[in-house]
Amino acid sequence: MFLAAALCHTNVTQGTAPHTQKLTHSSLIENLMPEITLPDVEINLFTPKNPTTAKIVENYVCTEESSPNVIRHITIDLEGSGLEGVFRSGQSIGILPPGENDKGKPHKLRLYSVSSPSKGEGGNPNYVSTTVKRANEEVDGVFYTGICSNYLSNLKPGDELSITGPSGKRYLLPSNADEFNYVFFATGTGVAPFRGMIMELIEAGHKGQIVLIFGCPYRTDLLYKSYFESLEKEHDNVHYIKMISREDRRSDGSKKYVQTAIEDYDELLAPILASDNTLVYLCGMKGMQTGIYEQLAKKGYTDYLTAKGEAAEKDPSEWTWEDLKTSVKPSDRTFEEVY
Numbered sequence: 126m127f128l129a130a131a132l133c134h135t136n137v138t139q140g141t142a143p144h145t146q147k148l149t150h151s152s153l154i155e156n157l158m159p160e161i162t163l164p165d166v167e168i169n170l171f172t173p174k175n176p177t178t179a180k181i182v183e184n185y186v187c188t189e190e191s192s193p194n195v196i197r198h199i200t201i202d203l204e205g206s207g208l209e210g211v212f213r214s215g216q217s218i219g220i221l222p223p224g225e226n227d228k229g230k231p232h233k234l235r236l237y238s239v240s241s242p243s244k245g246e247g248g249n250p251n252y253v254s255t256t257v258k259r260a261n262e263e264v265d266g267v268f269y270t271g272i273c274s275n276y277l278s279n280l281k282p283g284d285e286l287s288i289t290g291p292s293g294k295r296y297l298l299p300s301n302a303d304e305f306n307y308v309f310f311a312t313g314t315g316v317a318p319f320r321g322m323i324m325e326l327i328e329a330g331h332k333g334q335i336v337l338i339f340g341c342p343y344r345t346d347l348l349y350k351s352y353f354e355s356l357e358k359e360h361d362n363v364h365y366i367k368m369i370s371r372e373d374r375r376s377d378g379s380k381k382y383v384q385t386a387i388e389d390y391d392e393l394l395a396p397i398l399a400s401d402n403t404l405v406y407l408c409g410m411k412g413m414q415t416g417i418y419e420q421l422a423k424k425g426y427t428d429y430l431t432a433k434g435e436a437a438e439k440d441p442s443e444w445t446w447e448d449l450k451t452s453v454k455p456s457d458r459t460f461e462e463v464y
């Protein structure tokens with residue numbers, strides 16, 4: 126009940142419906158929630174039953190050499206595929222790895238977030254990029270290697286691959302993007318959609334606040350670090366917060382995670398998160414959302430959340446971890462993609 130009331134002033138529409146309020150911006154922020162107008166986007170032009178073919182343009186490691194994690198920036202040439210200029214940042218590309226599983230069935234499609242801006246990597250509408258981590262792990266003494274991430278990571282410029290998409294129609298920047306401030310929470314390859322989105326905001330001369338909170342275990346795993354550092358230097362409204370869990374410590378000695386930034390950077394974040402025209406995006410490792418919801422609730426930023434069942438009857442300060450995991454969901458102001 127508490128949250129239903131909190132949300133009634135937020136409107137989301139998809140498509141070309143006119144938005145009702147125009148805001149003028151100072152560096153912060155007006156006290157009204159503009160309508161969130163999501164763009165109409167193409168989806169599923171190609172499907173696993175009807176994929177198309179594209180070609181690798183570049184494929185390079187973007188974690189540091191000494192990192193135990195290998196994450197690659199991969200650019201795909203869509204020329205002749207029927208997907209030229211179609212992918213928007215926030216959407217995903219479907220990749221069909223060749224070969225069959227141990228039941229003799231073709232390997233299933235895997236999704237990878239677009240990390241280029243909607244106008245294409247380097248401004249070329251034929252080029253779409255993604256950011257791929259080799260999904261390798263040891264479980265009970267057995268080393269497993271991910272099928273599709275390793276297939277993709279091994280491809281060389283000129284190699285062809287079978288792709289589908291676009292996938293996703295909500296995880297996007299609004300078409301009235303200039304009317305909002307943004308707080309982006311990313312873990313690992315979860316930064317992919319934010320690279321493209323932030324490039325778009327910057328190119329459009331965005332005046333509102335843009336905060337990227339990036340979490341990873343080691344400093345060597347910071348992705349696109351020099352790009353985000355240079356943006357922060359050049360633009361007063363861009364803030365790049367690194368939360369490096371296995372290296373950095375908070376003032377009480379505990380580890381830094383993306384969610385602890387809400388407390389650790391309170392001075393910067395409080396006025397932004399308290400503003401009625403701020404949107405929160407989170408992307409990355411499944412489970413990251415629960416800690417973020419806990420911190421948002423603890424600080425009273427409940428407009429970003431909605432609750433069902435018994436949790437909806439409780440004051441957010443009384444939500445248990447179980448409530449946060451199962452009954453608390455993103456509100457219309459929060460965009461979540463975890464995998």
Ligand SMILES: Cc1cc2nc3c(=O)[nH]c(=O)nc-3n(C[C@H](O)[C@H](O)[C@H](O)COP(=O)(O)OP(=O)(O)OC[C@H]3O[C@@H](n4cnc5c(N)ncnc54)[C@H](O)[C@@H]3O)c2cc1C
Nearest residue numbers: 235236237238257258260262269270271272273274314464
């Ligand atoms: C919307 C969306 C966007 C995504 N965006 C990205 C992105 O931008 N970048 C990115 O890197 N990923 C992204 N992913 C994840 C991606 O789709 C794949 O899930 C990921 O790459 C792993 O796929 P894989 O085929 O390599 O691993 P799989 O073969 O599917 O294996 C999955 C994991 O299980 C392990 N494994 C395999 N067999 C076993 C076994 N028998 N027992 C235990 N463990 C085993 C593997 O080592 C691997 O770690 C996204 C997912 C979604 C849903």
